[in-house]
Amino acid sequence: MFEKEKDLYLKRHGFEATSLKAVLFDMDGVLFDSMPNHASSWTRSMAQFGLHMTPEEAYLHEGRTGGGTIDILTRRQWGRDATEEERQTMYKAKSELFSQCPEAPQMPGAANLLNKVKEEGLTPVLVTGSGQLTLLDRLNHNFPGIFQRGLMVTSFDVKRGKPDPEPYLMGLQKAGIRPWEGIVVENAPLGVQAATAARIFTIAVNTGPLPDQVLLDAGADLLFPSVQSLYEHWEEVRQTFS
Ligand code: CA
Secondary structure (H helix, E strand, C coil): CCHHHHHHHHHHHCCCCCCCCEEEECCECCCECCHHHHHHHHHHHHHHCCCCCCHHHHHHCCCCCHHHHHHHHHHHHHCCCCCHHHHHHHHHHHHHHHHHCCCCCECCCHHHHHHHHHHCCCEEEEECCCCCHHHHHHHHHHCCCCCCHHHEECCCCCCCCCCCCHHHHHHHHHHCCCHHHEEEEECCHHHHHHHHHCCCEEEEECCCCCCHHHHHHCCCCEEECCHHHHHHCHHHHHHHHC
16 A cells, blocks of 8 residues: 555645546556657757767656757757757657657556556546657557547647646646546656646656656656556555545
């Protein structure tokens, strides 16, 4: 059971009790093992412009807008922000390499977890910074009958991406619930920051190469080493937050 983590969460936000109604899922790195593709297309595309970026950095900045990530690199290596034209050219190069990557597989354990959540009468909500139309199509293909159209937040819906809480606040709104009635499943530090800023209990699944501490420092309330491991402990989570 995770009573200790729940009590810390309630105390931190001044809430009285939880009453679980919905689970808000991030997509890249949680439902699909797509981060290796993102990391390799980031490092290879930036190298074309003389910008050095490690794969770990791609994981660290996951969820940031493309332009925001590019600015961090140009500030560090060129001492200035990229121009709008540079940002667009560079992000286009990244997107092109990404589209040539092999299709990302489902994350092990994701389908089982989604089915269990649905069976238990909880509402699955998707909250992604992605605007990749192909991935959204694949979502319905890979996990049929799980996500309703009206219960998805994508980059088309929000003005400010993660780490701003807006995507998760919109997820709460679409699901018609309050923060203590939801749980978030996230893999990225900026995603964890966004979810905790929206005051939702946030479970980090560390599916990438970053140390656990990075996700805990970002504010994760609970951490599992994989989605499969979260699935195996789901009953305990469910009972804690009922
Ligand atoms: Ca993610």
